[in-house]
Amino acid sequence: MAYYQTHPPVDPELIKTLTARQHELQKQVILKKPDFTITTIAGCDSSFIGENILSVFVLLSYPDLQIIEKVWHYRPVELPYIPGLLSFREAPNLMEAYKKLNQKPDLIMVDGHGISHPRRMGIASHLGVHLQKPTMGLAKEVLVGKFEMPGPEQGAVSPVMHRNEHIANAIRTKEKVKPVFASAGHLMDLETATQIALATTRKHKLPEPTRLADHYAAVFKAEVR
DNA sequence: GCGACAG
DNA sequence: ATCTTGTCGC
Numbered sequence: 001m002a003y004y005q006t007h008p009p010v011d012p013e014l015i016k017t018l019t020a021r022q023h024e025l026q027k028q029v030i031l032k033k034p035d036f037t038i039t040t041i042a043g044c045d046s047s048f049i050g051e052n053i054l055s056v057f058v059l060l061s062y063p064d065l066q067i068i069e070k071v072w073h074y075r076p077v078e079l080p081y082i083p084g085l086l087s088f089r090e091a092p093n094l095m096e097a098y099k100k101l102n103q104k105p106d107l108i109m110v111d112g113h114g115i116s117h118p119r120r121m122g123i124a125s126h127l128g129v130h131l132q133k134p135t136m137g138l139a140k141e142v143l144v145g146k147f148e149m150p151g152p153e154q155g156a157v158s159p160v161m162h163r164n165e166h167i168a169n170a171i172r173t174k175e176k177v178k179p180v181f182a183s184a185g186h187l188m189d190l191e192t193a194t195q196i197a198l199a200t201t202r203k204h205k206l207p208e209p210t211r212l213a214d215h216y217a218a219v220f221k222a223e224v225r
Numbered sequence: 226g227c228g229a230c231a232g
Numbered sequence: 233a234t235c236t237t238g239t240c241g242c
Contacts, residue, residue, distance in 0.1 A: 142231080
């Protein structure tokens with residue numbers, strides 16, 4: 001019985017091209033501690049409806065975390081999910097949504113990894129380079145690297161190591177709940193990213209920027225349908 | 226060669 | 233990511 005695939009088979013040559021593109025983009029990534037005061041932070045996330053992708057940006061004040069603005073963009077998606085190449089599937093639409101923000105954030109928390117990636121070029125770094133904005137990754141699962149489970153207490157942190165490099169931190173944002181993973185994206189450093197993840201966590205495992213982006217992605221998705 | 230593999 | 237029911241705990 002024939003069946004549909006969301007996308008046609010991916011050309012191996014395309015994978016080579018995109019991988020090479022990541023190596024080029026990686027040269028533009030700058031890791032540094034922000035030298036300014038963060039006043040606003042945005043969370044972003046994408047959801048899918050068949051062949052389409054819906055991306056959301058939620059702008060919050062910092063550190064009080066009040067919602068200032070939320071925008072979204074919806075359009076066909078062109079690539080399937082390929083581990084390591086997630087940015088080429090989601091970033092284009094995320095950038096369209098970003099354009100709709102009347103006020104731009106000081107920092108963007110992206111749903112996924114920053115430099116904790118095979119080529120140190122996760123979607124958070126990818127977006128940071130393209131938007132020329134400070135970004136950090138906030139992921140629910142590890143992509144590459146090894147780590148020891150952090151202690152069960154809220155605030156416990158343990159390093160994620162890969163090729164002898166400290167690429168991310170496993171963070172226990174909620175007591176006895178699975179940790180999340182924070183990493184530097186662009187114009188950011190791991191220490192600050194970790195501190196921001198904890199500073200923006202309230203009553204849930206996911207820090208507010210990511211949690212709210214997740215939430216509104218579902219809300220807008222229901223509207224589109 | 227054999228697994229692992231963000232969302 | 234998405235599909236998909238009930239269930240446990242605050």
